[in-house]
Amino acid sequence: MLPRRPLALALVLVAAACGSGREERAFDRIAADCRGLVGAGATLRDSNQAFDVRSGSYPVVVGPLCNAALAPMGGNDTCAASSAADPQCQVLYYWYPNDPGLCGPLGCWLVCEARVMRQDPAWTSSGSAIDAKICASRFLRGQPPP
Numbered sequence: 001m002l003p004r005r006p007l008a009l010a011l012v013l014v015a016a017a018c019g020s021g022r023e024e025r026a027f028d029r030i031a032a033d034c035r036g037l038v039g040a041g042a043t044l045r046d047s048n049q050a051f052d053v054r055s056g057s058y059p060v061v062v063g064p065l066c067n068a069a070l071a072p073m074g075g076n077d078t079c080a081a082s083s084a085a086d087p088q089c090q091v092l093y094y095w096y097p098n099d100p101g102l103c104g105p106l107g108c109w110l111v112c113e114a115r116v117m118r119q120d121p122a123w124t125s126s127g128s129a130i131d132a133k134i135c136a137s138r139f140l141r142g143q144p145p146p
Contacts, residue, residue: 023099027110030095031139034112038076038137043122044091045130047114051093058096059112062146064089064129066118072136079115079135086119088136089129094146103142111140 033050040046044064051059066089070082082088093112097103102110116123116132123132 021099021101023097024102027095027097027102027141030110030112034093034114034137034139035076036137037114037134038078042134043131044114044116044134047091047093047112047134048130051112053093059093060095060146061091061093063091064116065092066090070115073113073115073138076138077115077136080117086117088115089118089132090115091129092146094143108142109145111143113138113140 030051034047036042037047037050042050048061053059053061066087068082068084068087070088070090072079072081079088080086091114093114095110096107097110100107102108113136114134115136116129116134120129120132123129
C-alpha cells in the first residue's frame with residue numbers, strides 16, 4: 001500500500017496526463033469571455049451577468065479599486081492613462097478551482113481583471129460603477145488569494 005502523499009501526487013499526475021478536464025475547459029471559456037469584454041463594449045453589469053455573480057458563490061468580486069499608478073495592461077487595453085484626476089479602477093473576479101492540475105498541489109486562484117475609468121460618464125452620473133464601460137481586461141492563472 002502506498003503512503004497517502006505519494007498516492008495523491010500520483011493521482012494528480014495521472015489526472016494531468018489525461019488532458020483537459022471539464023473544469024479546465026470551463027475556465028478556458030471564462031478566460032475567453034474575460035478577454036472579450038473590451039471588444040464587446042461590455043460594462044461591469046454585463047460582466048457580472050456573464051460570470052453569474054451571486055452573493056456567497058464564485059466568483060468572489062473585489063473592487064472597484066481605483067489607483068492613479070496602474071500601469072497599462074498591454075494588448076487588450078483601451079483605457080486612458082491612469083491619473084490622479086481620472087484613475088483606472090480594477091474589478092477582480094476570483095475563482096478557486098477544484099482541479100489540482102490547474103494550479104498545483106498548493107492551490108491558487110484564477111482571476112479576471114477588468115478595468116474602468118473613474119470618470120466614466122455612467123459612473124459619475126449615477127454614483128455607481130456598475131454601468132461603467134470596461135476598457136481593459138485580462139485573465140490570470142495561478143494567482144494568490146484575494
